[in-house]
Amino acid sequence: MVVVKKQKKVQSWPKQMARNRKKRRPPTAPSIGEQKTYEKFLKQALKNKKNPKVLILGVTPELRNIALKNNCQVVSIDISQEIIKAMKTSIKYKGFKKEKVINDNWLTVPLLKNSFDLVMGDAPLTNLLSVNEVRKLLFKVRKVLKPDGFLLLRELIHLSNKKAPFKKIVSDYRKNKIKWEDFFMDLRFYTFFNKAYNPKNKLLSADKIFQEIEKKYQQGELTKKEYQRIMILESRIKNLVLFKGKFAKLLKENFSIISIKIDKEFRFSQYLPIYLLKNKK
Numbered sequence: 001m002v003v004v005k006k007q008k009k010v011q012s013w014p015k016q017m018a019r020n021r022k023k024r025r026p027p028t029a030p031s032i033g034e035q036k037t038y039e040k041f042l043k044q045a046l047k048n049k050k051n052p053k054v055l056i057l058g059v060t061p062e063l064r065n066i067a068l069k070n071n072c073q074v075v076s077i078d079i080s081q082e083i084i085k086a087m088k089t090s091i092k093y094k095g096f097k098k099e100k101v102i103n104d105n106w107l108t109v110p111l112l113k114n115s116f117d118l119v120m121g122d123a124p125l126t127n128l129l130s131v132n133e134v135r136k137l138l139f140k141v142r143k144v145l146k147p148d149g150f151l152l153l154r155e156l157i158h159l160s161n162k163k164a165p166f167k168k169i170v171s172d173y174r175k176n177k178i179k180w181e182d183f184f185m186d187l188r189f190y191t192f193f194n195k196a197y198n199p200k201n202k203l204l205s206a207d208k209i210f211q212e213i214e215k216k217y218q219q220g221e222l223t224k225k226e227y228q229r230i231m232i233l234e235s236r237i238k239n240l241v242l243f244k245g246k247f248a249k250l251l252k253e254n255f256s257i258i259s260i261k262i263d264k265e266f267r268f269s270q271y272l273p274i275y276l277l278k279n280k281k
């Protein structure tokens, strides 16, 4: 594995948070079912390709393992040196000399046009800070892909018809009607959405959400155990969140949607679908 030097910073990840990502599980990491979908779509995209070249936005170990296992040449790019270090130990196929890891910004890193058969990313776009950046990155991905190349993404979208009233989801969780991961994700992305989302810049502020969770604990509406478990995942990052229709429109500027798969194991997969997209000729 080669780590190439970094250039410019974007949203920074605190060191501790980066280190904690070693222990990450779904929803941060793709679930087993989602990994199966990634592999199925990768095979579909790379059918009949000799020595396929794959670009990964981020250093998600599950994606790198799938690409390496399928004999792809892999280039992974991440802005955070800490995350690159933290994720290194989860690579099962590190014996393969086919991976290059670049410490840089996706938006500015120079990449050769028409050079990849597939670009993959596990929720990369929600890390950007504006719709313009999403547009810029999708256009760049299209250019670095070969004309018959594919983009494969699990991405966070907002479902306008989904509701997660606080009392209802707490009660569902306590009655074991929903899993811990779904309880956390509904709280994180739906229950307090309106208090933390800025519709102008499309950014959802995690710190505002965790403040609301803190209030609920102070008011006695969450137990200490629930509160502490939620707070392990506390963060201050901002997520760019687009509504489902708007997101599909943006994708279609550069890609055709071939398949969308929503895994069944977790309910949160409804708002983290996996898209297989083909470069628009």
Ligand SMILES: C[S@@+](CC[C@H](N)C(=O)[O-])C[C@H]1O[C@@H](n2cnc3c(N)ncnc32)[C@H](O)[C@@H]1O
Binding pocket: 010, 011, 013, 024, 027, 028, 029, 030, 057, 058, 059, 060, 061, 077, 078, 079, 080, 083, 104, 105, 106, 107, 121, 122, 123, 124, 127, 128
């Ligand atoms: C792509 S997502 C990967 C999350 C995925 N669910 C996981 O757990 O692997 C987050 C990663 O993107 C990186 N990142 C965010 N913005 C970036 C940018 N503009 N250029 C390169 N890397 C970026 C962050 O450092 C972080 O490691």
